[in-house]
Amino acid sequence: xxxxxxxxxxxxxxxxxxxxxxxxxxxxxxxxxxxxxxxxxxxxxxxxxxxxxxxxxxxxxxxxxxxxxxxxxxxxxxxxxxxxxxxxxxxxxxxxxxxxxxxxxxxxxxxxxxxxxxxxxxxxxxxxxxxxxxxxxxxxxxxxxxxxxxxxxxxxxxxxxxxxxxxxxxxxxxxxxxxxxxxxxxxxxxxxxxxxxxxxxxxxxxxxxxxxxxxxxxxxxxxxxxxxxxxxxxxxxxxxxxxxxxxxxxxxxxxxxxxxxxxxxxxxxx
Amino acid sequence: xxxxxxxxxxxxxxxxxxxxxxxxxxxxxxxxxxxxxxxxxxxxxxxxxxxxxxxxxxxxxxxxxxxxxxxxxxxxxxxxxxxxxxxxxxxxxxxxxxxxxxxxxxxxxxxxxxxxxxxxxxxxxxxxxxxxxxxxxxxxxxxxxxxxxxxxxxxxxxxxxxxxxxxxxxxxxxxxxxxxxxxxxxxxxxxxxxxxxxxxxxxxxxxxxxxxxxxxxxxxxxxxxxxxxxxxxxxxxxxxxxxxxxxxxxxxxxxxxxxxxxxxxxxxxxxxxxxxxxxxxxxxxxxxxxxxxxxxxxxxxxxxxxxxxxxxxxxxxxxxxxxxxxxxxxxxxxxxxxxxxxxxxxxxxxxxxxxxxxx
Numbered sequence: 001x002x003x004x005x006x007x008x009x010x011x012x013x014x015x016x017x018x019x020x021x022x023x024x025x026x027x028x029x030x031x032x033x034x035x036x037x038x039x040x041x042x043x044x045x046x047x048x049x050x051x052x053x054x055x056x057x058x059x060x061x062x063x064x065x066x067x068x069x070x071x072x073x074x075x076x077x078x079x080x081x082x083x084x085x086x087x088x089x090x091x092x093x094x095x096x097x098x099x100x101x102x103x104x105x106x107x108x109x110x111x112x113x114x115x116x117x118x119x120x121x122x123x124x125x126x127x128x129x130x131x132x133x134x135x136x137x138x139x140x141x142x143x144x145x146x147x148x149x150x151x152x153x154x155x156x157x158x159x160x161x162x163x164x165x166x167x168x169x170x171x172x173x174x175x176x177x178x179x180x181x182x183x184x185x186x187x188x189x190x191x192x193x194x195x196x197x198x199x200x201x202x203x204x205x206x207x208x209x210x211x212x213x214x215x216x217x218x219x220x221x222x223x224x225x226x227x228x229x230x231x232x233x234x235x236x237x238x239x240x241x242x243x244x245x246x247x248x249x250x251x252x253x254x255x256x257x258x259x260x261x262x263x264x265x266x267x268x269x270x
Numbered sequence: 271x272x273x274x275x276x277x278x279x280x281x282x283x284x285x286x287x288x289x290x291x292x293x294x295x296x297x298x299x300x301x302x303x304x305x306x307x308x309x310x311x312x313x314x315x316x317x318x319x320x321x322x323x324x325x326x327x328x329x330x331x332x333x334x335x336x337x338x339x340x341x342x343x344x345x346x347x348x349x350x351x352x353x354x355x356x357x358x359x360x361x362x363x364x365x366x367x368x369x370x371x372x373x374x375x376x377x378x379x380x381x382x383x384x385x386x387x388x389x390x391x392x393x394x395x396x397x398x399x400x401x402x403x404x405x406x407x408x409x410x411x412x413x414x415x416x417x418x419x420x421x422x423x424x425x426x427x428x429x430x431x432x433x434x435x436x437x438x439x440x441x442x443x444x445x446x447x448x449x450x451x452x453x454x455x456x457x458x459x460x461x462x463x464x465x466x467x468x469x470x471x472x473x474x475x476x477x478x479x480x481x482x483x484x485x486x487x488x489x490x491x492x493x494x495x496x497x498x499x500x501x502x503x504x505x506x507x508x509x510x511x512x513x514x515x516x517x518x519x520x521x522x523x524x525x526x527x528x529x530x531x532x533x534x535x536x537x538x539x540x541x542x543x544x545x546x547x548x549x550x551x552x553x554x555x556x557x558x559x560x561x562x563x564x565x566x567x568x569x570x571x572x573x574x575x576x577x578x579x580x581x582x583x584x585x586x587x588x589x590x591x592x593x594x595x596x597x598x599x600x601x602x603x604x605x606x607x608x609x610x611x612x613x614x615x616x617x618x619x620x621x622x623x624x625x626x627x628x629x
Contacts (some may be wrong), residue, residue, distance in 0.1 A: 171343065173358075
């Protein structure tokens with residue numbers, strides 16, 4: 001009880017100069033979301049949700065985001081290990097480069113991908129002539145664009161987990177006769193599993209919401225490259241109600257992701 | 271098959287330079303203060319740290335010889351018990367013990383069965399499925415021990431195996447560990463800063479200070495004839511270095527004392543603090559080692575009181591007193607003498623209580 005009273009007194013002392021912008025900021029973040037929910041056509045929502053258009057975009061989004069996450073896991077976990085454990089020269093620089101896609105405008109990422117993997121691109125032209133593979137404007141292209149943008153989230157999360165893990169357990173495994181690969185699989189991976197899960201969830205959420213790089217690199221072809229965010233953008237012009245429905249779905253997904261990460265993030269921040 | 275290690279490791283300003291051999295069936299303790307380089311030596315032998323120079327070999331099987339040979343830890347026939355055990359928390363006790371067997375290619379079911387047998391030898395059958403966090407300190411230590419022994423290593427390395435235990439379990443676990451070590455027929459190297467662990471568990475002690483070996487020998491030898499201040503403190507003896515002429519030893523640190531058996535040349539003189547008696551007045555009896563002293567410290571031990579004495583500067587004395595003298599007396603004697611720091615009194619030592627040995 002005394003605790004609560006003390007808290008209230010501290011609250012009362014909060015200067016108005018800070019309190020007012022703080023509440024304004026909170027409203028600024030929340031009101032649009034509340035508005036979205038208020039404007040949603042709840043009565044027709046189920047039927048629209050299962051319409052061909054929405055279903056297609058939703059399915060494509062889930063497939064692409066999940067595939068991108070798998071790619072990120074396969075490439076990102078070893079990369080995180082390299083950054084955390086191996087003694088590579090210029091490791092700081094590599095780490096900085098890895099995080100570039102985090103701050104890079106996604107459209108720029110899309111342009112860069114187009115220049116390298118496009119039909120005339122540095123690597124793309126060889127892919128085309130040697131294997132007949134063309135990535136731009138395909139579902140595979142969507143996955144590539146999403147993986148490019150989302151991978152840093154996974155790498156950073158896993159690298160953090162690896163740094164926090166005690167490397168002496170790996171030494172103990174070595175003294176028991178385990179080589180580096182076995183040690184990595186049986187000792188390191190299980191100890192950083194929570195970090196990998198958190199990274200994968202973040203990565204998946206980022207891939208699901210990806211817009212800029214996708215539309216630049218993979219275009220907007222319904223059924224092939226039109227993921228949810230693209231469909232929202234497209235629907236706003238033709239059928240705003242569909243846009244709202246899609247947005248509500250994406251909002252729900254975000255809330256679920258946040259709930260999954262609650263343990264690691266919110267409790268960690270508290 | 272003797273383990274031979276000539277370890278030279280340089281890390282920053284610290285330099286480790288020591289030679290070790292461990293025979294089959296032998297338990298060698300590496301004893302020294304914190305920062306002496308004991309753990310560095312153990313890590314080098316385990317293959318977790320390459321030596322800067324020197325050689326580690328098991329008979330003629332070379333493990334480490336810069337710059338050409340370095341066998342990594344996983345390719346050395348060793349078992350290590352780490353200070354905080356480092357049991358894998360995501361595996362049960364039996365899976366921890368089976369880990370080394372599995373890593374060496376044993377089939378899962380066979381490895382588990384063998385691991386279960388190992389747990390049985392330390393009486394932990396009931397805890398086989400427990401996670402390490404659910405085990406008590408003593409249990410975790412036993413799991414760590416059989417995990418290291420399960421692969422039947424040629425060399426067992428123990429890094430402060432009892433340091434993580436509280437005093438009440440330590441006694442019991444130490445005795446048990448001693449039994450397991452006596453059954454093990456490979457070589458054992460034990461690293462510890464606890465003289466009791468070393469004395470109880472080891473056949474031979476190697477004492478390390480500042481990365482160098484300062485003394486080596488059996489527990490009895492070390493306990494009776496320490497050669498450095500550190501060792502003397504460990505085993506609780508007064509130790510002086512001096513030059514003997516007949517039954518008189520002139521001490522390097524000032525003062526002189528009388529010994530029982532005549533000797534000559536540079537010697538060590540050691541005697542237990544309990545051999546020193548304290549009197550408020552100069553005693554009239556026979557002891558030839560009588561010094562006026564001042565109490566500089568009083569410390570309660572289990573059943574005795576240790577009194578630290580320095581020479582009384584105001585006294586004119588026929589024999590100069592040693593610079594520092596430790597005396598163990600009973601609590602009753604403390605009361606009788608009304609001991610307080612700064613108090614003047616007389617200390618005597620019987621010559622027959624001293625041990626004299628050449629340096």
